[in-house]
Amino acid sequence: DTAVSQTPKYLVTQMGNDKSIKCEQNLGHDTMYWYKQDSKKFLKIMFSYNNKELIINETVPNRFSPKSPDKAHLNLHINSLELGDSAVYFCASSPRGRRRDHTQYFGPGTRLTVL
Amino acid sequence: GESVGLHLPTLSVQEGDNSIINCAYSNSASDYFIWYKQESGKGPQFIIDIRSNMDKRQGQRVTVLLNKTVKHLSLQIAATQPGDSAVYFCAENWNYGQNFVFGPGTRLSVLP
Numbered sequence: 340d341t342a343v344s345q346t347p348k349y350l351v352t353q354m355g356n357d358k359s360i361k362c363e364q365n366l367g368h369d370t371m372y373w374y375k376q377d378s379k380k381f382l383k384i385m386f387s388y389n390n391k392e393l394i395i396n397e398t399v400p401n402r403f404s405p406k407s408p409d410k411a412h413l414n415l416h417i418n419s420l421e422l423g424d425s426a427v428y429f430c431a432s433s434p435r436g437r438r439r440d441h442t443q444y445f446g447p448g449t450r451l452t453v454l
Numbered sequence: 455g456e457s458v459g460l461h462l463p464t465l466s467v468q469e470g471d472n473s474i475i476n477c478a479y480s481n482s483a484s485d486y487f488i489w490y491k492q493e494s495g496k497g498p499q500f501i502i503d504i505r506s507n508m509d510k511r512q513g514q515r516v517t518v519l520l521n522k523t524v525k526h527l528s529l530q531i532a533a534t535q536p537g538d539s540a541v542y543f544c545a546e547n548w549n550y551g552q553n554f555v556f557g558p559g560t561r562l563s564v565l566p
Contacts, residue, residue, distance in 0.1 A: 380558075382543060442503055445499070
């Protein structure tokens with residue numbers, strides 16, 4: 340049973356194209372995230388959604404637009420792709436609230452290559 | 455030994471030895487810390503966590519130590535095995551918020 344799933348696993352596309360990455364979690368969590376991991380393995384938060392509401396929006400170009408149709412899904416749409424967008428994108432989810440289990444559960448990642 | 459430079463810091467240990475991976479965190483207000491393991495081609499996986507009201511927490515073969523005075527976190531892995539080879543990240547969080555700040559990561563390489 341997959342907890343956090345992402346599609347596609349690999350995405351190769353040309354500069355200037357628009358693409359989407361989908362994420363779904365079956366853990367019943369209220370909060371979902373998108374992270375970007377660069378070639379040096381540095382992992383940085385991009386967005387956080389709580390019950391379909393945007394909570395965190397780090398300094399990400401507005402070409403990146405997250406969409407949360409329901410609390411189990413958080414998709415990432417990227418317009419006008421640039422070479423620098425090449426990275427691995429991770430979706431994650433976590434339970435909300437003042438509980439011990441505040442940690443995040445990550446998906447397998449989507450490797451985006453922009454040519 | 456450990457090397458730090460332009461590339462991901464790497465720690466090489468012999469199989470069966472103990473490993474210590476270090477992390478300096480940035481926010482003095484951080485009150486929750488997590489260690490993650492990331493194997494090649496996979497997402498980060500939770501290993502162990504610790505809250506700031508503790509200075510030590512033990513799991514199965516792993517121990518996390520927290521020194522709030524110098525804002526330092528360490529992960530100790532006992533009897534390191536080949537399956538422990540991965541990149542390890544520390545992450546900090548504060549006030550039950552939704553922002554987790556990750557450290558730069560350390561690659562652990564287990565030598566036979």
